[in-house]
Structure formats: structure tokens, C-alpha cells
Amino acid sequence: MEIKKAENYNGKISTLRRNTTFKTPQKWDVIVNHITEGLMPGTLNWLTNVKKVETSPGELHYAAEVSCHFLVTRKGEIYQLADLHHGTWHALKRSPSARIVKERSAPPNLYTVGIEHEGVHKETQGRLTAAQYEATLWLHKYIIEQYEATYKEPFLVDRDHILGHYEVDTVNRSITDPGREFPWEELLTDLIKWDKERKTVKQDPKNGPYVNDKGERLWFRVLAGSYKTRAEAEAALKELESKGFKDSWLMAAYVKEK
Numbered sequence: 001m002e003i004k005k006a007e008n009y010n011g012k013i014s015t016l017r018r019n020t021t022f023k024t025p026q027k028w029d030v031i032v033n034h035i036t037e038g039l040m041p042g043t044l045n046w047l048t049n050v051k052k053v054e055t056s057p058g059e060l061h062y063a064a065e066v067s068c069h070f071l072v073t074r075k076g077e078i079y080q081l082a083d084l085h086h087g088t089w090h091a092l093k094r095s096p097s098a099r100i101v102k103e104r105s106a107p108p109n110l111y112t113v114g115i116e117h118e119g120v121h122k123e124t125q126g127r128l129t130a131a132q133y134e135a136t137l138w139l140h141k142y143i144i145e146q147y148e149a150t151y152k153e154p155f156l157v158d159r160d161h162i163l164g165h166y167e168v169d170t171v172n173r174s175i176t177d178p179g180r181e182f183p184w185e186e187l188l189t190d191l192i193k194w195d196k197e198r199k200t201v202k203q204d205p206k207n208g209p210y211v212n213d214k215g216e217r218l219w220f221r222v223l224a225g226s227y228k229t230r231a232e233a234e235a236a237l238k239e240l241e242s243k244g245f246k247d248s249w250l251m252a253a254y255v256k257e258k
């Protein structure tokens, strides 16, 4: 799967509201799914329209007045419209039903990644094409991996962190964004399965890493008194290190000179 850069993509924001850019957003750890209510190519042109219009004297607005990070088309193409590290204007907080959005005081646009899905709700009720589903599933995994590469911690793959626009704004958005038929169950089931599989440690009986029947990593300790000399104990530590056990796991080791 590839990500196409939208025309006008500048690594920042292709469309902005009120001529402003968000200051460095906070840690982005929530994905918000949308429906475009428009079809290609118009919907992409609209999202990337950099034409400015004067809405009141001296105040220039970008024509679309919204922005998002990604657009997934019905053909299964993925367009990137803004860098993940730049906030976009896609989800205003209005009487949210989502737990995280309720709890946090920060505007959701500062900590969410926005994915638009090409579609018109009255025709599809948010149902995705097969190609579009595959693309958005891939894109969710991509964003999760980008999060983990950036913040060096696991992304929490659950419904609290993967939302629909209707859960951020219950006033101006209803169930129709992204829609009643949006494949929440399939998406979460597929993502959780993938998340579990990639975290399962593969056992190599000869060289480790050593795991139990459940695939959980076993801890090794070099106990005081297990070795006659420090040199022997250190040799054991070295051997474990050479098999891929990192420093942090060896912190449990305690070596005492006899």
C-alpha cells in the first residue's frame, strides 16, 4: 500500500482555517474517522483548496475551512494532506460522548489524527468499499506504528483511541459521520488481532528469546552465589546479552565476589 501526497502537500497543513496554524500539537494518540460527504475528485480538491476568500474585511480564510491528515478514497487510494505532527482542523469538541475527549481540556484537534473516508452518507450510510476498508485498515496500522516510532511506547488499540467524529461532536455531527454502517467491529477486531500477533515473541529454542507456553518472555536472573567468581558470573551475563537480552532485563542480576 502506498500513501500519495496530495497536491499542495507541504508537510504542514494544506488547508487551514482562519489563516492560523496550530502551534506544535500535543502528543497525538487518538484517531478520528470521518466521512467526506463528497466524491472524488471534488472532495480532494476541496480538502486541498488553498484559495483564500475574504469573509469579512481584512479577514482571509482558506476556502475549505477544514483540514485533515488523510483521505481514503472508495478505490482504496490513500492521500496524505498534512504531516502527523501538525494539528489539522477536523474535530471540534462539542458535548463529546468519547471518554478521552470528555476528560481532556485540550482541543481534540491538538491530539487527534483525522482520516476522511470518501462517501455520501445518504447513499452508503458510511459503508466502505472492500478496497477502501483494506486501505483504512492498513492506514490505521501505519499511524499506530508511526506513533510507536515517535513516542517509544505502545499505541493503545481500543475504541477509546479510535473514534468517529460523532463521538467528538454530538451537536453538529450525528451518527452520520462516519455513519451507521461504518465497520467499527471489523476494524477493531482486525486491529486487535494484528496488535496481539505482532507482540507475540517467536521462540527459538537454541538462541532464545526464552518464552513460556503463552508466548510471554521469561526473566533470567544471575543469582548471587550461583557462580564461584565474578568472572564466571560476568561471562554468563555476557552470554545472555549476546542472545539479545537487553541491559534492562539484566538489571535483576546481582553478582557478588566470593
Ligand SMILES: [Zn+2]
Residues within 6 Å of the ligand: 033, 034, 035, 090, 165, 173, 177
Ligand atoms: Zn467529520
